[in-house]
Amino acid sequence: MKMVKGIFIILLFYFLGQGVSYLIDGLVPGNIIGMILLFLSLYFKALKPDYVKDVANAFTRNMAIFFIPAGAGLLGSYGLISKFWMSILIVCSVSTVLVIAVVAVIQQQMEKKRK
């Protein structure tokens, strides 16, 4: 019963998110809006966490499996990769280093300031 209820709630929020996404012209993907709505409902105590806990954990713990089909779609992206591999490598590595540095330095500085 609990499982069915949890799945229903998650699907309901997914559907609501898709609805909002449709209304704002698809600016933000529906599943992400659904995620924000679910979060807000839990935060403002409109929804008991217990209702979704088990299902949410089951869905998110093994999420990596769900991207395998898309990953295998790389098969059709040979052209894009062979043409731009250098660009991909540079962008990914430099930008990743920047994000690490910026987040860590700002967080540490703000903590120090407060003390």
Place this chain on the structure above:
Amino acid sequence: MRALFESTEFMLLLVFGSYLFGQWVFKKTRIGLLHPLIISIAIIIAFLKISGISYQTFEKGSEFVSFMLGPSVVALGYVLYEQLAYLKGNVVSILTSVFIGSVVGIMSVIILAKLTGADQVLIHSLEPKSVTTPIAMSIAEQSGGNVSLTAVIVLFCGIFGSIVGPPILRVLGIKSSVAKGLAMGASAHGVGTAKAMEMGVIEGALSGLAIGLMGVMTALLIPIVHRLFS
């Protein structure tokens, strides 16, 4: 005979089986680049190439697995709710640092990609690179990127970030556990969080929180950036 290998049940078997095998290899070798996902994807691509079964057939057979991505992103809302407790006492600094991290992540991708001659599709595939894969794929799909490429780019960034993260934090003299955890999660999402957990409990928890915050902020920021610069 061929129909048997083009069936939904076989495609699902292939997805789950290759992933299980990938997990086993990863556990045995502990080599970052041999991530279960990479192994699984490599096996499936090799299988499709050798058997001559088209990607479309595989895609149709594994539709169920792909569909699950949507509800699991929604379910992340619960995970974020649970992790909220770790914001305590650091709300302003955490939201600020992750927000600036998200802006820097998006802008650096756009600037570097343009400098290195990337086209529009590639830029849209790269933009959500610091975000956890399922959210990144949704963002890339929405803005017209190549979703498959995004999945692999995100994974690559995660592995890269989890390897270079700890030495960078050391060089920068980062002592705060909160800062270390946030940086790992914001730059390298799930893979980074696995690394952060090795650093400590606080690092692991904050890294998990950063994944959710980075995902939400980046998803909301990218459409704004597109409006401003187009």
